[in-house]
Amino acid sequence: MKSFVVQSENTRQFQVVDQPVPEPLEHDLRVRVEAISLNPIDTKVRAGRAGQVLGWDASGVVEAVGKSVTGFKVGDSVYYAGDITRPGCNAEFHLVDARIAAHKPKSLDHLHAAAIPLTALTAWEGLYEQLEVKQGRSLLVINSAGGVGSLVLQMAKKLSGMTVIGTASRDESRAWSKAMGADHIINHREDMPAQLEALGIPHVDYIYCCYATEPHFPAMVKMIAPEGRIVAIVGAESPLPVGDLFRKKASFSWELMFAKAMFQTPTLASQGEILSKVATSLDAGTLRHTLNKAGGVLTANTLAEAHAFQESGRAIGKQAFWMREPSSAT
Numbered sequence: 333m334k335s336f337v338v339q340s341e342n343t344r345q346f347q348v349v350d351q352p353v354p355e356p357l358e359h360d361l362r363v364r365v366e367a368i369s370l371n372p373i374d375t376k377v378r379a380g381r382a383g384q385v386l387g388w389d390a391s392g393v394v395e396a397v398g399k400s401v402t403g404f405k406v407g408d409s410v411y412y413a414g415d416i417t418r419p420g421c422n423a424e425f426h427l428v429d430a431r432i433a434a435h436k437p438k439s440l441d442h443l444h445a446a447a448i449p450l451t452a453l454t455a456w457e458g459l460y461e462q463l464e465v466k467q468g469r470s471l472l473v474i475n476s477a478g479g480v481g482s483l484v485l486q487m488a489k490k491l492s493g494m495t496v497i498g499t500a501s502r503d504e505s506r507a508w509s510k511a512m513g514a515d516h517i518i519n520h521r522e523d524m525p526a527q528l529e530a531l532g533i534p535h536v537d538y539i540y541c542c543y544a545t546e547p548h549f550p551a552m553v554k555m556i557a558p559e560g561r562i563v564a565i566v567g568a569e570s571p572l573p574v575g576d577l578f579r580k581k582a583s584f585s586w587e588l589m590f591a592k593a594m595f596q597t598p599t600l601a602s603q604g605e606i607l608s609k610v611a612t613s614l615d616a617g618t619l620r621h622t623l624n625k626a627g628g629v630l631t632a633n634t635l636a637e638a639h640a641f642q643e644s645g646r647a648i649g650k651q652a653f654w655m656r657e658p659s660s661a662t
């Protein structure tokens with residue numbers, strides 16, 4: 333099968349190689365990958381994965397099932413993010429544990445569906461498992477135009493009826509954040525606490541930080557309400573002054589959507605359930621797709637360009653590619 337492997341360490345180059353089609357393990361689906369999407373994690377792990385296949389967002393068609401799989405059969409269309417400890421989906425065929433996959437939203441083609449899973453799992457787990465948000469409360473989403481922020485905004489607004497404040501610094505990222513459901517937008521490159529004050533919302537009940545945690549931490553301490561909750565999704569490289577939250581009895585937590593699969597937690601199958609709920613909301617029109625850059629059929633060059641764009645720090649929403657010419661069934 334055609335696979336895109338990282339050519340060598342510290343380069344943004346890919347090589348198309350022929351690899352054997354993998355055999356499903358007990359819980360696996362073997363998926364004929366129709367489309368894939370990119371996330372910053374691809375660029376972050378690339379240097380350490382020379383000769384390996386990246387990619388943790390796919391949509392495709394089941395073509396074989398492991399002996400303990402339930403709920404899926406050959407021919408089903410599925411979408412999923414997968415497991416960072418296993419080979420990625422930038423290949424013609426791919427194995428995924430069926431418990432972290434779901435039936436593809438019927439209203440989206442494979443390209444648009446591939447752009448959803450990783451960011452949807454992150455947004456959902458951060459909002460509902462870590463922050464445990466409540467209807468009607470206020471939420472600040474730092475970096476609201478990125479892949480995760482786009483879905484955090486939508487879920488908080490459309491599924492949970494919250495007052496949602498996004499952050500963006502360019503006209504296009506502000507417009508995108510507005511379209512995703514932000515009630516207000518402030519600029520993360522300027523004094524955020526002062527901008528919240530000016531909106532008449534000096535403190536927020538929740539903060540969802542979708543950008544490097546350390547530089548925004550002091551402002552988050554100022555902006556969080558007493559008894560508020562903060563979740564962050566970018567690991568810190570230096571110790572965080574979490575003690576600064578003590579006076580407000582505010583809490584801080586991490587979200588890492590790969591943790592369930594990486595540690596085979598008892599909650600593993602919740603990821604399949606979350607993706608099913610997200611598919612239902614997409615099909616009902618409550619949530620909308622977040623694809624902003626639709627590529628053609630993936631090549632080694634377009635994959636390298638997509639990595640460069642992701643690394644530019646200017647991505648808005650998601651970018652996705654077809655793995656093969658779309659068939660009439662997609």
Ligand SMILES: NC(=O)c1ccc[n+]([C@@H]2O[C@H](COP(=O)([O-])OP(=O)(O)OC[C@H]3O[C@@H](n4cnc5c(N)ncnc54)[C@H](OP(=O)(O)O)[C@@H]3O)[C@@H](O)[C@H]2O)c1
Nearest residue numbers: 372475478479480500501502505520543565587588589647
């Ligand atoms: N823990 C997890 O499970 C998990 C899951 C997914 C992603 N992540 C991580 O979360 C981060 C965001 O990923 P993503 O895909 O959602 O978005 P992304 O594509 O990395 O976000 C791009 C956006 O970042 C904004 N940005 C640039 N400088 C900023 C700053 N100083 N403060 C706030 N925002 C800034 C830009 O907005 P402007 O142009 O408007 O400035 C740009 O549109 C990445 O580091 C990724 O690795 C973690």
